[in-house]
Amino acid sequence: MELLGLMLALFGAAIAGGMAGVGSAVGIGVAGESAAGVMSEDPDKFVQCLLLQALPGTQGFYGFIVVFMVLNKLQLFATPVPVTWVQGLAIFASCMPVALACWYSAIWQGKTSAACIQMISKKPEAMGKALVLPAMVETYAVLSLLTSILLLTFGVQLG
């Protein structure tokens, strides 16, 4: 049963890191297509395009933070603590907010960034506003990260 608990916890961590990473990759890809289109005609917009394209990448890092926290919680870097299947399931559940919200928000942030890249191609002076709009989507990725951190910290007691 101890092994099942560990498996569930690691499975949760893997989903959190994987889904957030996939979301970021798709988001950056979508924004990158838009950036490439703009830069084909106006290479001077490279810096602005790069900034906007990078925004959906943060979700991948949030996923990684949660993976790291789970590994730390299980003390896999030192002497692993025993994990019951209930504790494993609780860790699995704690990983879900970041897995789902980061996956979906990264894709939508990518779409928003793509639209904002098109906006700055016409109105370069609106760069500030162009950064704010995708950042609004980021809010929910950050909230999901905080939820996962809180659940992992206070929701699951090991040892």
Next chain:
Amino acid sequence: MSYMYAVARLRANENRFLDASFFSRLIDSATLEDALKALGETVYAQWAAGSSEASLDRIIDSELIATCEELARFVPDKELIGIYRMTYDFNNVKVILKSLFKARENGERRYDLLSKLGAVDAESLIMLIEGEEYGFLPYGLGDVIRRCLAVWDQSKNPQQVELILDAHMFDVMRATAEELDAKLKTSNIARWVRHRIDAENLRNAVRLQRMNYDAASALPFFHKGGTIGPDGVAKLMGEPFETWGKSLSHTDVGAALELGQDKTDVQAALSDISKALDDYLIRVLDKAKYSASAPENVILYLLRKEEEARNLRIALVCVAKGLNREFARRLLSRGR
């Protein structure tokens, strides 16, 4: 290539559209040389260098052709550009057929009127039609050309031939748009084609009203497939022109006609209406500009480029011929 890339590239290109202040400066040019010099600072520079009054059309057409060719390189579905260029192909077919009819009566062929803006090479069209190899013609034109020739033999009426070709063009346009919509799922290009048919029908209606046609005799001139049926457009005939907007107020195009309502003289309203309908066709697609990946943006871009070309032609001709500046300003379509 994706539409996200294509639309972003079009957005960046939109910065190069000539704006209202440029047209104003162009119209105010003292000589054509000054106007061409001003044009040399724009995307038209590569075509404007060393040009004269005789080559104004070449400058504008070259830019339009270059735009279509450039778009064809990165737009995922070439059919979108095909829908736009189709009109020029069918115009070329009309020119070739009319030339053929004239030649049969020992007249002169007018191949100088052929446009290079078509998607199909005009020389190939001449070769296929004159060589009677109709089966190789694009857009399923084979049978249509045979029908046109038969109609001509019976009636000697070029207008009837044009109507057959226009009806076929709209059928092909609609079918292409519907295929595209089915493939892309997110687009509604067929809707634009329906409005395009409406605009053409209304343009015909204004011309026919000017020639005092009644509803029954005007009916064959209106095409099927629009949001307003041919009967609906024919009903307008004989009604005072200023009431047309009200009669069509239940349709989207009704608002476009309201512009001409202050003019009881149909002739004076013709250019205003024509301009308003062109503007309307752009407005139909306006919602697409809020989407970062809507395929309709490709047609929207081409229509705006065409609008720019039309305005440029007006401005340059005005300067070259020394026409009244205010008259030229009135003719210009509103820039966006």
